[in-house]
Every structure is written in structure tokens, then in C-alpha cells.
Amino acid sequence: MKLINVLVLCLGLYAQGQNSYEITGRVLSENQGLPYVSVYIRGSSLGTTTDDNGYFQLSNVAPGSHDIMVSFVGYKTIKKSVDISEDTKNLTFNMQYDDSLDEIVVTGTLKSVSRLESAVPVEVYSPAFFKKNPTPNIFDALQNVNGVRPQLNCNVCNTGDIHINGLEGPYTLVLIDGMPIVSGLSTVYGLSGIPNSLIEQVEIVKGPASSLYGSEAVGGLINIITKLPENAPIVFADTFVTGWGELNVDAGFKTNVGEKATMLFGTNYFTYNNKIDNNNDNFTDLTLQDRISIFNKWDFKREDNKKFSLAGRYFYEDRWGGELQWNKSFRGGDEVYGESIYTSRFELLGDYELPIDEKVNFQFSYSDHDQNSVYGNIPYLAQQRIGFGQFIWDKPLEKHDLLFGAALRYNYYNDNTTATLRPDEVTIPSLFVQDEIELSTKQNLLLGLRYDYDNRHGSIITPRVAYKYKPTGDDIIRVNAGTGFRVVNLFTEEHAALTGARDVIIEEALEPEQSYNVNINYLKKWYTKKGMIFTFDTSVWYTHFTNAIIPDYDTNPNQIIYDNLDGYSTSKGISLNLDALLATGIKGSIGATIQDVSQTENDVRTRQILTERFTGTWSLSYKHYPTNITVDYTGNLYGPMRLPLLGDLDPRQEFSPTWSIQNIQFTYDGFENFELYAGIKNLLNWTPNRGNPFIIARANDPFDENVEFDNDGNVLATQDNPFALTFDPSYVYGPNQGIRAFLGLRYSLN
Structure with missing residues (x-):
């Protein structure tokens, strides 16, 4: 009986091998081959990356309908549904830059403008940035922002404030949706209570901004949107x-x-x-x-x-x-x-x-x-x-x-x-x-x-x-x-x-x-x-x-x-x-x-x-x-x-x-x-x-x-x-x- 089971298994594997297919194609950006792009079949472990000229090959693909995913950082992910009944070759994917790389900011001028067009330099941090090192509060989350340091002020109660470019916490104004709602007394304790899951982005301006925001925006400001x-x-x-x-x-x-x-x-x-x-x-x-x-x-x-x-x-x-x-x-x-x-x-x-x-x-x-x-x-x-x-x-x-x-x-x-x-x-x-x-x-x-x-x-x-x-x-x-x-x-x-x-x-x-x-x-x-x-x-x-x-x-x-x-x-x-x-x-x-x-x-x-x-x-x-x-x-x-x-x-x-x-x-x-x-x-x-x-x-x-x-x-x-x-x-x-x-x-x- 065991011998029959082994034979059946072998025949099944052989039949599967005879009914598998190959997918080939190329990934382009602006008519140029894009290398090292991830190409994989959704819901399976089959995947590969494109070569130096943007070409790829997926082997041993089972027959049927599949979603082919093409993903690369900085570009919009592409999904293409393919019904495989015979060898599928020469697929072409044209990738486009992800426009979200050009963020919209409001903190520098109180107007919604492209970060690249703003006359005031504004740094922008998305939820994806903070997910790289999950923290229970925005205070700790800022530890990986260049020039910004969460400073503990007490060994016993662990309260703290935010330093920008070396200036003490009172020189930093913290805004929520552009409103000066966290300052003074509440800056010390209030930074711990903003749910990270609700944050769209964090904008940081380094340097005085009192001409728009008044007192406390002396060393810089942090706007939690x-x-x-x-x-x-x-x-x-x-x-x-x-x-x-x-x-x-x-x-x-x-x-x-x-x-x-x-x-x-x-x-x-x-x-x-x-x-x-x-x-x-x-x-x-x-x-x-x-x-x-x-x-x-x-x-x-x-x-x-x-x-x-x-x-x-x-x-x-x-x-x-x-x-x-x-x-x-x-x-x-x-x-x-x-x-x-x-x-x-x-x-x-x-x-x-x-x-x-x-x-x-x-x-x-x-x-x-x-x-x-x-x-x-x-x-x-x-x-x-x-x-x-x-x-x-x-x-x-x-x-x-x-x-x-x-x-x-x-x-x-x-x-x-x-x-x-x-x-x-x-x-x-x-x-x-x-x-x-x-x-x-x-x-x-x-x-x-x-x-x-x-x-x-x-x-x-x-x-x-x-x-x-x-x-x-x-x-x-x-x-x-x-x-x-x-x-x-x-x-x-x-x-x-x-x-x-x-x-x-x-x-x-x-x-x-x-x-x-x-x-x-x-x-x-x-x-x-x-x-x-x-x-x-x-x-x-x-x-x-x-x-x-x-x-x-x-x-x-x-x-x-x-x-x-x-x-x-x-x-x-x-x-x-x-x-x-x-x-x-x-x-x-x-x-x-x-x-x-x-x-x-x-x-x-x-x-x-x-x-x-x-x-x-x-x-x-x-x-x-x-x-x-x-x-x-x-x-x-x-x-x-x-x-x-x-x-x-x-x-x-x-x-x-x-x-x-x-x-x-x-x-x-x-x-x-x-x-x-x-x-x-x-x-x-x-x-x-x-x-x-x-x-x-x-x-x-x-x-x-x-x-x-x-x-x-x-x-x-x-x-x-x-x-x-x-x-x-x-x-x-x-x-x-x-x-x-x-x-x-x-x-x-x-």
C-alpha cells in the first residue's frame, strides 16, 4: 500500500511538472529597462528580480489565472492579471514614479504647497518612517530624525522635551493640525498621548517661525498632522x-x-x-x-x-x-x-x-x-x-x-x-x-x-x-x-x-x-x-x-x-x-x-x-x-x-x-x-x-x-x-x- 502511495505522489509531481509554465517579460521606465525590480505572483512564493536590462523570467508557474505584481521603491506598484493556458512570454510593464515622493506641506507658509516649491525648508516624515521603529508615543518616535533629540529631563519620572538643533525644549513649538495646542506645561507631558495610527505626517521647520506662529516658535516647530x-x-x-x-x-x-x-x-x-x-x-x-x-x-x-x-x-x-x-x-x-x-x-x-x-x-x-x-x-x-x-x-x-x-x-x-x-x-x-x-x-x-x-x-x-x-x-x-x-x-x-x-x-x-x-x-x-x-x-x-x-x-x-x-x-x-x-x-x-x-x-x-x-x-x-x-x-x-x-x-x-x-x-x-x-x-x-x-x-x-x-x-x-x-x-x-x-x-x- 505504501508503494502505491509513493507511485501516485511521483506521478502527481511529474504531471504537475508537465503542466507548469514560464512567464517572461521586461520592466521599463521612460523606455529604459529598469533593473532589480521585484516581480512575483501574488499569493505564492514564486518571485524574481529583473536583470540589468529590466528582463525577468518566472518558471514553474501553475496553470490558471494569476496576479503578477511588479514592485520597486520609488515607483507605483503594478498588478496585472494573466490567465495562463500556454507559455506566457514577452509581457511588458511600464512603471511610473510615485508622485507621493513630492510631499505637500503647510507648516512653512500656512499654505498647502509642494515641498519642492516651498520657500521655507520643511522636513516631512510619513507614518511609514515611524513604523520602522514602533514607539508608544510621538516623543520617542522622533529619536531617528536628524537634528531632533527627545531629551529626558529626570531620571525618576522620565518626563522630557524636544530639542531642535541643540536648543532646549521650550524653544520648540509643537502644533496639532497647525494649532498651537501643545506648549509649555503640556509639552512636557502631552507628547505622550497622540495615537501614532492617526498621524498623516509630521512636518518639521528648524529655525525661528515667530512671524507666523508667535511665541515659542524660536528654535523651530513640529506640526503633527x-x-x-x-x-x-x-x-x-x-x-x-x-x-x-x-x-x-x-x-x-x-x-x-x-x-x-x-x-x-x-x-x-x-x-x-x-x-x-x-x-x-x-x-x-x-x-x-x-x-x-x-x-x-x-x-x-x-x-x-x-x-x-x-x-x-x-x-x-x-x-x-x-x-x-x-x-x-x-x-x-x-x-x-x-x-x-x-x-x-x-x-x-x-x-x-x-x-x-x-x-x-x-x-x-x-x-x-x-x-x-x-x-x-x-x-x-x-x-x-x-x-x-x-x-x-x-x-x-x-x-x-x-x-x-x-x-x-x-x-x-x-x-x-x-x-x-x-x-x-x-x-x-x-x-x-x-x-x-x-x-x-x-x-x-x-x-x-x-x-x-x-x-x-x-x-x-x-x-x-x-x-x-x-x-x-x-x-x-x-x-x-x-x-x-x-x-x-x-x-x-x-x-x-x-x-x-x-x-x-x-x-x-x-x-x-x-x-x-x-x-x-x-x-x-x-x-x-x-x-x-x-x-x-x-x-x-x-x-x-x-x-x-x-x-x-x-x-x-x-x-x-x-x-x-x-x-x-x-x-x-x-x-x-x-x-x-x-x-x-x-x-x-x-x-x-x-x-x-x-x-x-x-x-x-x-x-x-x-x-x-x-x-x-x-x-x-x-x-x-x-x-x-x-x-x-x-x-x-x-x-x-x-x-x-x-x-x-x-x-x-x-x-x-x-x-x-x-x-x-x-x-x-x-x-x-x-x-x-x-x-x-x-x-x-x-x-x-x-x-x-x-x-x-x-x-x-x-x-x-x-x-x-x-x-x-x-x-x-x-x-x-x-x-x-x-x-x-x-x-x-x-x-x-x-x-x-x-x-x-x-x-x-x-
Whole structure:
């Protein structure tokens, strides 16, 4: 019987071989053979790549109807259905460039324009970029953007902000759909609650943008653009877990509500409740968190395609870090140290185009942020409310593209610190105008001016000029110059002022900071005959600050001193980016930034603390179409930065080492509507405790019960405290999380 089965099997295999076919053909682009293109039969393991002249051959193809897929990075994928009943030969596929490579941006000029045509250099990052290294929040997702660094500000509660070109987080304005809804207090905690699945793209402008966006857009801005409801999947979900026990879930759906409205609903949930102390200081290496964010966006159909969209978001987070034996019964006490933060905020934003002949939009936003925090036995109770509205009139004329705007911003801030004896409440009206002038077919000049009135500081005027020269269709030179200003709310921005034992000293009434910037940018795209696409983007910049407010950790190691700098500070550097779509199917990018950020006071020049000299980022992606597997390798590199020591006896390193975080991910998308992904984060298992005796000073005595002081308040070196230290968790420059695996699943129904 077994012999008969073997014979039947052999006959079947022989018959199958006799009834298999061969498919041959060629893939072209602009009448040139395109090499290394993936050609495969959908739903099977049969696949190949074209040769140097674009020819391909598929063998052992079973008879019947098949979908032949032709795919290559930088080009639109082609699907051709073929009914195979005899040898199929000489098929021809003509591939076209993917126009989506030329992104549409709005952040630089408040108008929707091609990135290549914008007079202001804007960097654009799509969801595909962030999927290469999945993260539970947009804060972590920015770690692979050149010149942008998520900076942790506390070893205990792990809060942070975003640095652009070496400038501190308060100089970065974060927008959602163009609205200044995340700023000050909410920047510190609010970046964690935007569901990644709802992001259409992220646009980044480096350098002052106060002429359009007002205060806080001094060092640059990040605009998080959410999906339009009609463009979102019907149902989507994305969830992953890590080896440390982190769980992140994104989910949502869209639906039509009646005939004139489309609604998009999304939610993000993140939880981590695993106490890990790999550096053995009895403090959690990563804060424990429970976070939920709910997002709802509506798009309404109106006559003449006039725009009306409305969105809202609610965010709640409960996070804590501290000694391993801490629980909520110790909250606010002085027995066991912990930093516990309850955050509740809601946001509303909208865009309404007026029903008139002219293109006039009314844009508005409102956010309400409530924070209940304790840092050991120090409470920090704060409320921040920001209301914003502006009219924008877009008026194109021959050779001129005009934009007029009138804005009103309401700021309310109150906390329980001595710095805020009464609520800080101010309404700031603004007017701005912008004109982009077409000098010739190759040259454009953009002029802008903004006027703000703050009753605390008077009138503030911020001009701007941008020049674009496009000698060829693939070369662009841009020169931008402008000013910026920032009105300071100290405790909404400086977490170090609230944690640890340092005293906060404010030596004078703080005046607004002013900045002057020039940026020169060159962008080049080129296409090879073998189907490779390269984009080279480089910028040099110089920013000069007056009235800069920089925390002084050096004058007295037991204090943080804040005042307006009696001098100036500068930020200057060069950045380079190279994106490549290679003929081998590899998609890669590499970026580098070299910068010098310093301050000069009384003719003494000092390098800014917690600012790296150089950074590097890279990503490599390759998809093997026959197996439906994509490999992503991402990483970053940071140069040394000066760190806040607690005195001459502090044994910790004054400068951080050069360090790198690297990740790898494998994604399988062979299932319909599903993607399965897995990988390893922090492949090098790097953590900042390497080479240091400890990271948190006096972790064994967080309430400084055994610290002795002299009559002037200086710490004395004793047998119990030989380095003359106080408890201080502000010596932080990188995450404490080591190597860890992750596993995730995505679902999308279009």
C-alpha cells in the first residue's frame, strides 16, 4: 500500500511538472529597462528580480489565472492579471514614479504647497518612517530624525522635551493640525498621548517661525498632522508588547454620519507596571504608567467644497517613578521617595472656511491641562488653559501670493509655587502679513511681518524673509532669515526646578527672549537610468539670542539660578541628509548634524549644558517581496554633552560618552489586512550608567536626612557623604532602558 502511495505522489509531481509554465517579460521606465525590480505572483512564493536590462523570467508557474505584481521603491506598484493556458512570454510593464515622493506641506507658509516649491525648508516624515521603529508615543518616535533629540529631563519620572538643533525644549513649538495646542506645561507631558495610527505626517521647520506662529516658535516647530477622516481606514488597530512588559494599543474606525459628515475615532492605551532596577540604585529604571488618549475628528461636506473640520482629544495619565518600595500610600510623604504625576487634559480644534467668495478661514483651538504632581514631599499643582483663534485670508494675485492674518491668544497659568503668587493670565492679539513674490520662473521671494502686543512686555515685531532659487527642476537653494521671541513661564518648562534638592533662585523679572536667525539650505534630487533615486539636503544656520534665559547649574551646585543672560548665546551648525532608493530594493537614509551651542557673559564663553556636539541618524529598509518580509534597521548616534555635576568632588563624568541606540525590526505582510512585526530595541544594550559609579546622586538618602551643611548652605563632605552631594536626579542624558524584544500586530481595513 505504501508503494502505491509513493507511485501516485511521483506521478502527481511529474504531471504537475508537465503542466507548469514560464512567464517572461521586461520592466521599463521612460523606455529604459529598469533593473532589480521585484516581480512575483501574488499569493505564492514564486518571485524574481529583473536583470540589468529590466528582463525577468518566472518558471514553474501553475496553470490558471494569476496576479503578477511588479514592485520597486520609488515607483507605483503594478498588478496585472494573466490567465495562463500556454507559455506566457514577452509581457511588458511600464512603471511610473510615485508622485507621493513630492510631499505637500503647510507648516512653512500656512499654505498647502509642494515641498519642492516651498520657500521655507520643511522636513516631512510619513507614518511609514515611524513604523520602522514602533514607539508608544510621538516623543520617542522622533529619536531617528536628524537634528531632533527627545531629551529626558529626570531620571525618576522620565518626563522630557524636544530639542531642535541643540536648543532646549521650550524653544520648540509643537502644533496639532497647525494649532498651537501643545506648549509649555503640556509639552512636557502631552507628547505622550497622540495615537501614532492617526498621524498623516509630521512636518518639521528648524529655525525661528515667530512671524507666523508667535511665541515659542524660536528654535523651530513640529506640526503633527492627523489623518482626514475620509482618507483613514474603515477600521484600524496596532498593538505591541515588549520584553520589559510594556503594552501599547492603538485602535479606531471611521464612519459616515448622514450624508454630509465623516467621523474618525481613535484611541491609544499604554500601560507599564513592571518594576525594573538593572542599575541597582533602588530606583525604577523606567516610570510605571497607565495612559489613555481618545481622539475624535469630524469632516463636514459643504457647498463649493468649503472646509469645515472639528477635532477633540482627551488625555489622562497616571505615572510614577521612585524607590522600589514606594506605593500610593507614600504619595507626598517623606518616608519613601516617589514622583507621582496625575495629568488630565482635553483639547478642541477646528478649521472653518467662511461662506464667501474670498478664501478666508477661521482656525481655533482650546486646551485645558490639569496636573497634580508630587516630587517626594513637594507638591506641584498646576492648571494651564490656552485659547487660540485666527482668521487667515489667502489672496493670490498675479506674481504675488498674499496671506493676511489676525490672531488672538489667551493664556492662563496657575500653580502652587512661590513663583506664581497669582494666576498668570494674558491675552495677546496679533496681526501678520506674508507675500510670496514670483521674481521669475526660477526665483521667489517671501516677505513676512508679525505684530504681537503683550501688556506685560509691550509691542513685539518679528519680521521674516525667505529667498528661493531653483536653477533646475531638481535643484533648490533657499535662504531664510528671521527673528523669534519667547515669553517665559518658568515652571511650565523647567522640570529640574521641581525635583531634587537644588533651590530655585530667580534673580530678576524675566524679560522675553529674542532671537535672530539665518539659514541657508540646498536640496538636490537626482534619478539614475538604473532606477535609483537620491535626495541630498543640507543646511547651515546661525542663531543669535539676546535676553536668553538659561538655567545656571554651575555658580552654586545647590541652586538653579534663572535670569536674563547679561550677554548673548548662539547656536550654529551644519546638517546633512541623504535619502536613497537603491536599485537593489534597499531604501536608506543617513543624516548628520554638527553644532555649537554656547553662551557668552562677561566675555566668558561657556558651552551649553546637555547639548551634544554632533548627532547622526540612519535607517535601512529592504523588502523581499516573494516572502513578504521587510527588514528595518534604524539607529542614532550622539556626541558628548556637558552634564550637571554637583561640585568639584562629584565622581560622575563631566561629559557623557559618545553613545548610540540601534534597533532592528522584521515585518511580515503576507496576510490580507494584517501585518505581523517583531524586533529588538537597543541592540547594543547601552545605558547611561556605563562608566559612572551612580546616576542618581544620594539615591540612598532622597530626603537628604543625613546631609550636613555649613552656615552658608554649602554641603559638607562627611564620612557618610564623602563627595558632598545632595539628592539629585537631573544628571540624565539618555534612557535607562536596555536591550529588549518586541512583538506587534497591525490590522487595517480600507
